[in-house]
Amino acid sequence: MxxxxxxxxxxxxxxxxxxxxxxxxxxxxxxxxxxxxxxxxxxxxxxxxxxxxxxxxxxxxxxxxxxxxxxxxxxxxxxxxxxxxxxxxxxxxxxxxxxxxxxxxxxxxxxxxxxxxxxxxxxxxxxxxxxxxxxxxxxxxxxxxxxxxxxxxxxxxxxxxxxxxxxxxxxxxxxxxxxxxxxxxxxxxxxxxxxxxxxxxxxxxxxxxxxxxxxxxxxxxxxxxxxxxxxxxxxxxxxxxxxxxxxxxxxxxxxxxxxxxxxxxxxxxxxxxxxxxxxxGTGLFGSAARDVAGERLAKMLEDDLALLQDKGLNGMTDEEKAALRIRYAAFDHACAREIVQWLDGEWRITNEIVLTQ
Structure with missing residues (x-):
């Protein structure tokens, strides 16, 4: 063994x-x-x-x-x-x-x-x-x-x-x-x-x-x-x-x-x-996402990974951001609420914040 x-x-x-x-x-x-x-x-x-x-x-x-x-x-x-x-x-x-x-x-x-x-x-x-x-x-x-x-x-x-x-x-x-x-x-x-x-x-x-x-x-x-x-x-x-x-x-x-x-x-x-x-392996994200967010939301996150992690707020079009906001605002889960807050600029960090904290 x-x-x-x-x-x-x-x-x-x-x-x-x-x-x-x-x-x-x-x-x-x-x-x-x-x-x-x-x-x-x-x-x-x-x-x-x-x-x-x-x-x-x-x-x-x-x-x-x-x-x-x-x-x-x-x-x-x-x-x-x-x-x-x-x-x-x-x-x-x-x-x-x-x-x-x-x-x-x-x-x-x-x-x-x-x-x-x-x-x-x-x-x-x-x-x-x-x-x-x-x-x-x-x-x-x-x-x-x-x-x-x-x-x-x-x-x-x-x-x-x-x-x-x-x-x-x-x-x-x-x-x-x-x-x-x-x-x-x-x-x-x-x-x-x-x-x-x-x-x-x-x-x-x-x-x-x-x-x-x-x-x-x-x-x-x-x-x-x-x-x-x-x-x-x-x-x-x-x-x-x-x-x-x-x-x-x-x-x-x-x-x-x-x-x-x-x-x-x-x-x-x-x-x-x-x-x-x-x-x-490739299945690790899906398994963890299901544990944290549940089946339906995990599938949404997987579908949107490229937008969320690769394109980001500065790379997405206004239309893409608006569509994401509608999708996740309709979902009653803490993960979805965090995505909406992120889209709304809740966690934007400036150089001033870094230099003063």
Missing amino acids: TPEPHLPELGTIEGFYGKPWSFAARAAHVSALAPHGYRFYHYAPKADALLRRRWGEPHPKEDFEALASLAAHCRAEGVRFGVGLSPYEIYLAFDEAARAALKRKLAELDAIGIDDLAILFDDMRGDVPRLAETQIEILNFVADHTKAGRLITCPSYYSHDPVLDRFFGERPAHYLETLGWGLDPAIGIFWTGPKVCSVEIGSDHLRRVAEMLGRKPFLWDNYPVNDGQRMSPFLHLRAFEGRDAEIAPLIAAHGVNPASQTMLSRIPMLTLEATYRGKG
């Missing part, structure tokens, strides 16, 4: 720009995906300024209670709950004041009840002296002051993609090697693959990255996420491609950054378990 392929730890990283999910949607997402290998949920929406540019400020009581409730819900479902903290440009001046503020924030997150803590250095300027060394110092400080059972970091340069150097400055020489080999090997390191949004993440690539980082990479997969000015006009619905069962033993875990549309995200995310179990 052929042994069943290894299923890595899967999880959701709510790490996109724009309108964040509601707490009710988060809880429903956790419950829906937990039976399919999704064993962690990381709360890290770019819209939460109290985890980013205003990270030194405490969350208001109602937000704190909502996060604590979500953490409890995750535990009840057997899912690890984590928070992604982006202490904005703290490495530019990691002085006593910064240490005190960080210690206070870590205590607040501990009080929420987190299993995982992610310290995120992405989307910040990186062409500064001793970047890796200072980030190692910060992470060692965090490790000494958090009760989280697992600590993960996102480097300033989390892919070989040169787009990061264009936006955030040229990466320091040997930055990733210095960071990886200087960090405690128990600390995970996020990696998005060859690109920020990778079409394929292969075994040879992951072996090279593991050697560079001194540990297996913790995948932050930017599919089916559709934030950003270029991606928000598209719905990423097709099954995962370019990832297969062979990479399972080469990664620490596989986190998925979902789309802005809560229900529609479930369709591609449900296909990842089958992919790792060696059951990939």
Whole structure:
């Protein structure tokens, strides 16, 4: 009998720009995906300024209670709950004041009840002296002051993609090697693959990255996420491609950054378990769509895939958009309502949003 392929730890990283999910949607997402290998949920929406540019400020009581409730819900479902903290440009001046503020924030997150803590250095300027060394110092400080059972970091340069150097400055020489080999090997390191949004993440690539980082990479997969000015006009619905069962033993875990549309995200995310179990193929989308949306709506989505995922809002004619809106507005289902909202521009992302969140 052929042994069943290894299923890595899967999880959701709510790490996109724009309108964040509601707490009710988060809880429903956790419950829906937990039976399919999704064993962690990381709360890290770019819209939460109290985890980013205003990270030194405490969350208001109602937000704190909502996060604590979500953490409890995750535990009840057997899912690890984590928070992604982006202490904005703290490495530019990691002085006593910064240490005190960080210690206070870590205590607040501990009080929420987190299993995982992610310290995120992405989307910040990186062409500064001793970047890796200072980030190692910060992470060692965090490790000494958090009760989280697992600590993960996102480097300033989390892919070989040169787009990061264009936006955030040229990466320091040997930055990733210095960071990886200087960090405690128990600390995970996020990696998005060859690109920020990778079409394929292969075994040879992951072996090279593991050697560079001194540990297996913790995948932050930017599919089916559709934030950003270029991606928000598209719905990423097709099954995962370019990832297969062979990479399972080469990664620490596989986190998925979902789309802005809560229900529609479930369709591609449900296909990842089958992919790792060696059951990939053309039928994956249809099967997942039926599970999420039901038979009739799944057939509509399959018929309209080229319009939704390939042409997008900017490529469709007004007539095509109007026809889609009529079709889906007549259907009483959360997936159909999300398509109508998307057609109406609900999730349009501008560069201003990206630059200010």
